[in-house]
Amino acid sequence: MKQNAISVRPFIGAKDFEQSRNFYRDIGFSETILSPVLSLFKWGELGFYLQNAYVKEWIDNTMVFFQVENVTHTWDELVSLELTKKYQNVKLTPIRVENWGRECFLHDPSGILWHFGEFY
Numbered sequence: 001m002k003q004n005a006i007s008v009r010p011f012i013g014a015k016d017f018e019q020s021r022n023f024y025r026d027i028g029f030s031e032t033i034l035s036p037v038l039s040l041f042k043w044g045e046l047g048f049y050l051q052n053a054y055v056k057e058w059i060d061n062t063m064v065f066f067q068v069e070n071v072t073h074t075w076d077e078l079v080s081l082e083l084t085k086k087y088q089n090v091k092l093t094p095i096r097v098e099n100w101g102r103e104c105f106l107h108d109p110s111g112i113l114w115h116f117g118e119f120y
Contacts, residue, residue, distance in 0.1 A: 009040070009047050013059050015110040017052035023087055023109050024050065027078070054110065065115045071095055074116045075104045 014020035021039060025031055029041035037052035048064065068074045075095055083090045083106070093105035103117030 007045065007047065009049055010064065011049045011051055012062055012064070012112055013053045013055065013110065014050055015054045015059065017050070019087065019109050020050055023083070023090070026081060026083065026086070027106075059110050059112060063113045063115060065117060068116055068118055071102045071104055071116055071118045078104070078106060078116070 017037070021031060024041045029043050032040040032042070034040055034049075039050050040047055041050055046066075072095065078092060084092060087109045089107065089109050089111065091105075091107040095102050095104045101117055101119040103115050106114040106116065108114065
């Protein structure tokens, strides 16, 4: 292809659409409602579509890598939001050091696994 890429926006599902919308706004994404069952969540120029659709096998196998400049700052910010107290099934996993960089993990209320990572 000879076109310039502008963005990649995955579609992710939600077990409880309203709860997931609140969750993503709480962690800092801005929401644009596109329809009663679809919203665009953006962080700067990055974004994804959240849809009111739940297929367990799909959700259980969905992972999103979110590259950050400083994973320690991201971790501290995620912990300060107390998401595990506010949302059932949300899990935070501390920073791991890998041969390529460092990352921490966040499971959203539906079980989608977010990797927040920085490369060396």
